[in-house]
Amino acid sequence: MESRGGISPLDEARGELLREASIEAEAAGREKAQEESGPARSLLVFFLGAEGFAVDLAHVRKVLRPDRIARVSGAAPEVLGIMNCQGEVLCVLDLRRILSSGKEAAPPAATEGKFIVVLRHGGKEAGFLVDTVRDVAELPASSVHPVLDSIEPSRARLFEGTVACGGQFVGLLSPSACLNP
């Protein structure tokens, strides 16, 4: 049986459960944060479609609007091109394609109205195209949960863990894994 929009009642119920679980986990995280004096993590939260992601703010150099991106022949499919970023050359990568582990043969992403999150780790830097940037969340380090089992291994390597944020679970990306092919 399917409801409008092709989502089954079971999926709806699961979605609702996950929403509730994330709200509870978030509230627990806040309580924990108040109790703990341990280090907090500042995370930048952004979206690709309806799916939320986070990355440690310590690795975020800047967030930009895409400018003219020059294509590069012979580059991997996730490379959208290079951009002049205040006099420096920035390699812009399609995060959606990286997360799909090359399984999607989608055309290069349109950049209009989107954002580029510039990450730096281990001396390496690149910009990642994302749909929307939401906010910065302050969470205790202990509120990072393991990567969900349901995520396939090739994709799981891109994550440090899962955090509850703004009423939903979002994947905490590993900057190192995202920057290295």
Place this chain on the structure above:
Amino acid sequence: MTTGSVDLFVVDDGGALRGYDCRDVVRVEEVAGEPGGYLVRLGRLGSPREVACREVHGSVALSAGEIRPVPEALRERITGEKPWAVGLAGRELYLLY
């Protein structure tokens, strides 16, 4: 202050603007039967090679201050011939080979 400069021979390979040292260009040939197709023969300075391109843009002079290293994240994602640098001139970006 930098004083060095390079004269680039700029071509459009259909995806990007490529720049080659003008002094390395041996000959440019129009490919018969393919409008807009050119073959650039190189090798005056080094080993002979050919590059197919869609359009020839002519020459551009770049000063040393307009030349940047290729980002590592890009370099390791390019198969085949890798550019040695990127040129920034106004709004244009050139991959230097």
